[in-house]
Amino acid sequence: MPDSGYPWPIETTRLDNGLRVVVSEDRTAPAVAVNLWYDVGSRHEPAGQTGFAHLFEHLMFEGSANVAKTEHMKLVQGAGGSLNATTNPDRTNYFETVPAEHLELALWLEADRMGGLVPALTQETLDNQRDVVKNERRQRYDNVPYGDAWLRLLPLLYPPGHPYHHATIGSMADLNAADLDTFQAFHRTYYAPNNAVLTVVGDASAAEVFALADKYFGAIPPRAEIPPAPDGRSVPATGRPAVETVTADVPAPRVYVAHRTHPFGSPGYDVVTVLATVLGSGRGSRLYQRLADGERIAQPDLVGAYGVDLAHAPAPLIATATARPGVSAERLAAGLAEVVDELVTVPVTATELDRAKSLLSTSWWRQMSTVDGRADTLGRYATQFGDPAKAAERLPAWLAVTAEQIAEAAAEVLAAADRVTLTYLPEEKP
Numbered sequence: 020m021p022d023s024g025y026p027w028p029i030e031t032t033r034l035d036n037g038l039r040v041v042v043s044e045d046r047t048a049p050a051v052a053v054n055l056w057y058d059v060g061s062r063h064e065p066a067g068q069t070g071f072a073h074l075f076e077h078l079m080f081e082g083s084a085n086v087a088k089t090e091h092m093k094l095v096q097g098a099g100g101s102l103n104a105t106t107n108p109d110r111t112n113y114f115e116t117v118p119a120e121h122l123e124l125a126l127w128l129e130a131d132r133m134g135g136l137v138p139a140l141t142q143e144t145l146d147n148q149r150d151v152v153k154n155e156r157r158q159r160y161d162n163v164p165y166g167d168a169w170l171r172l173l174p175l176l177y178p179p180g181h182p183y184h185h186a187t188i189g190s191m192a193d194l195n196a197a198d199l200d201t202f203q204a205f206h207r208t209y210y211a212p213n214n215a216v217l218t219v220v221g222d223a224s225a226a227e228v229f230a231l232a233d234k235y236f237g238a239i240p241p242r243a244e245i246p247p248a249p250d251g252r253s254v255p256a257t258g259r260p261a262v263e264t265v266t267a268d269v270p271a272p273r274v275y276v277a278h279r280t281h282p283f284g285s286p287g288y289d290v291v292t293v294l295a296t297v298l299g300s301g302r303g304s305r306l307y308q309r310l311a312d313g314e315r316i317a318q319p320d321l322v323g324a325y326g327v328d329l330a331h332a333p334a335p336l337i338a339t340a341t342a343r344p345g346v347s348a349e350r351l352a353a354g355l356a357e358v359v360d361e362l363v364t365v366p367v368t369a370t371e372l373d374r375a376k377s378l379l380s381t382s383w384w385r386q387m388s389t390v391d392g393r394a395d396t397l398g399r400y401a402t403q404f405g406d407p408a409k410a411a412e413r414l415p416a417w418l419a420v421t422a423e424q425i426a427e428a429a430a431e432v433l434a435a436a437d438r439v440t441l442t443y444l445p446e447e448k449p
Contacts, residue, residue, distance in 0.1 A: 025387075025411035029397065030225035036241045037213025040232045041397050041407045042225040045390060051221035053125040054114040054394035055133075056402045058216075059209035061189065062108045062182035062331060063248045068197065070152065070189015071205050073106040077148040078202075079113060080104070084135025088144070091128050098124060106187045109330050110402060116391045119222035123231055129217070130235035133210055137203045145202060149194050156188050164269040165443055172277055175261040175439040176335055182251040183332050211242035216401040220394040251332035254279055260438045264348075269443045271318070272348035273341040274355050277439040279333035280326070280432045284404055288334055289416040290428040291326055295336055296375035297367055297425065298359070299324025303374050306338060309358050316346045316354055330403045336432070348442050356438075362429035367422040376418055383414045 027043045034040065060072050082088035095102045100117030113132075115125045160166045170186050177183045217236070219228045281287030299306045299322070306324060310317035321341035327334055338359055342351045386392040397407040 025408065027220075027393065029408050031401070031407065032225075032229050034212065034233055034237050036237060036239055037211075038232065038236050038239075039216045039401055040229055041216060041218040041401050042223070042228045043218075043220045043393060043397060044224055045221050045393075047222075048390075049119045049222045050116060050390060051119050051122045051125070051219055051223050052114065052116045052390040052394035053122070053129065054112060054218045054220075054391070054398045055129050056110050056112045056216045056218070056398040057210060058214050058402055059111055060107050060109045061185060061187040062251060063209065063246070064185075064189070065246075067193055068201070068205065069185050069193045070187070070191075071194075071197070071202070072111050072209075073187045073189060074148060074152055074194060074202075075206060075210070076104045076106045076111055076113075077151055078140065078144065078206075079132050079136060081144045081148060082139045083132040084138050085131050086128060086135075086139075091132065094124060094128060100125070108183050108187060110399075112395065112398065114391060114395065116221075122219070122223055122228070126217075126219075126231050126235050130239065133212065133215070133236065134239035136210065137206055140199070140203060140206070142199050145199055152188070152194060153191055156191065160188060164267070165273055168275055168441060168443075171263060171265070171441055172275060172335070172337070172439065175263060175441065176277055176279055177251070177254060177332065180249075181254065181332070182249040183329060208242060208245065211245065212236055212239050213241040214245050216398050218394045218398040218401070218407070220397065221390040248331065252282065254333055256437060258436055260436060260440060262440045262442075264442045264444060266444045266446055269445050271342045271344070271445060272346070272351055273321070273339065273443040274348060274352045275337060275339045275439075275441040276352075276355055276359055277335050277337045277441070278432050278434075278437065280336050280428075281333060283326075283328040283330045283334050284409075286416065287428065287432075288326065288328075289413075290420050290424045291334075291336055291432065293372070293375050293379065293417055293420040294362065294425045294428055295324045295326045296378055297371050298362060299338055300375070300378055303371075305358050305361070305371075306340065306355070310340050310351075310354050314354060316343055316351055317341060318343055348444055352440065352442060356435065356440075359433055360435065362433060363426060367425050369422070372420075372422055372425075376420075379417045380414065383417075 030042045032040050098121040102115040104113040117125050280291045306322050311319040311322050317340040324338040326336050340355050396410050400410040401407040
């Protein structure tokens with residue numbers, strides 16, 4: 020494969036109702052990936068409706084006008100395909116990968132739940148999926164050691180009223196308080212063709228996909244006015260660090276250090292992506308070399324750093340470490356902060372930079388190696404940046420980052436005065 024760029028064709032169209040359709044033909048194997056991005060995530064949720072976008076990720080599998088409850092999954096899997104959906108602060112996406120001869124089935128299913136969910140949505144289904152989400156919260160966040168870290172970090176990073184202040188799981192109180200009419204109105208508002216991007220990658224021509232998209236989606240009416248998401252691009256600086264300490268049923272002290280940086284897709288965030296890889300990706304990273312292998316204060320498999328790819332706000336860079344037995348949280352926090360601070364004063368070496376770029380190249384081409392990975396990437400760039408072809412810019416941008424840019428970025432965004440520190444302490448056992 021080439022070192023950079025996007026070596027597959029990309030063709031696009033827009034239906035009369037506003038649905039954007041992206042096709043990338045690849046005849047390598049007789050399979051197609053269908054990916055539908057809706058421009059609605061937790062950042063779009065009005066006050067009192069947190070968790071709605073995520074709940075609809077569940078509801079969209081519970082039947083629509085012409086598809087019975089659970090039939091969507093049965094039809095796709097019965098055709099030899101796989102499917103799933105995810106929600107994050109920026110979007111909700113639904114996706115299937117099927118044998119190429121079942122492309123029409125996948126498109127019909129997606130169109131039916133875009134245009135026909137509301138008539139099929141019942142109080143019983145709503146109540147059932149509310150309970151499913153509550154159970155998911157217990158399993159993923161409340162009853163897992165350190166599981167609520169993301170729920171705690173977001174309010175520390177983004178103030179009340181900011182669109183990223185709350186997590187996608189939302190408030191159980193909000194989900195319980197809303198009635199069926201409120202949920203139906205949410206779907207009518209955001210699950211519209213002019214608020215979505217349909218991407219198909221694989222063994223199908225653009226002409227075939229465009230015709231099928233028009234056949235199944237073309238009659239769905241657009242939404243006249245879709246409320247814009249609140250502007251989250253600016254976060255007022257407080258000039259003081261945010262600190263929270265939690266005593267919980269955890270096996271060892273753990274520390275998270277987080278900073279607001281730049282939005283995903285911006286030149287600044289490209290630099291931060293390489294910086295994060297130098298700082299905390301794998302055994303060659305600075306955090307591992309210093310805290311796990313050198314000072315031996317952090318558990319080797321529980322130390323690292325990563326950026327969270329949020330596109331419409333200063334995205335967070337998070338570094339974390341979990342203490343070895345006998346190491347205090349204070350010592351661990353001091354060591355973690357010291358390594359982060361040294362990104363400003365200790366230049367990144369050519370070896371570190373080459374290693375980081377190699378890791379990022381491998382990650383990029385792993386994503387590009389499957390039709391479903393490419394479909395999701397093209398859907399993302401069409402939704403968030405208006406042009407799927409902009410995906411070709413990402414890897415070259417990472418490969419162009421210099422050590423000097425990393426030092427400048429570290430000085431700009433990693434200041435201790437604007438740092439978030441979240442510490443977990445184990446409960447004392449009787």
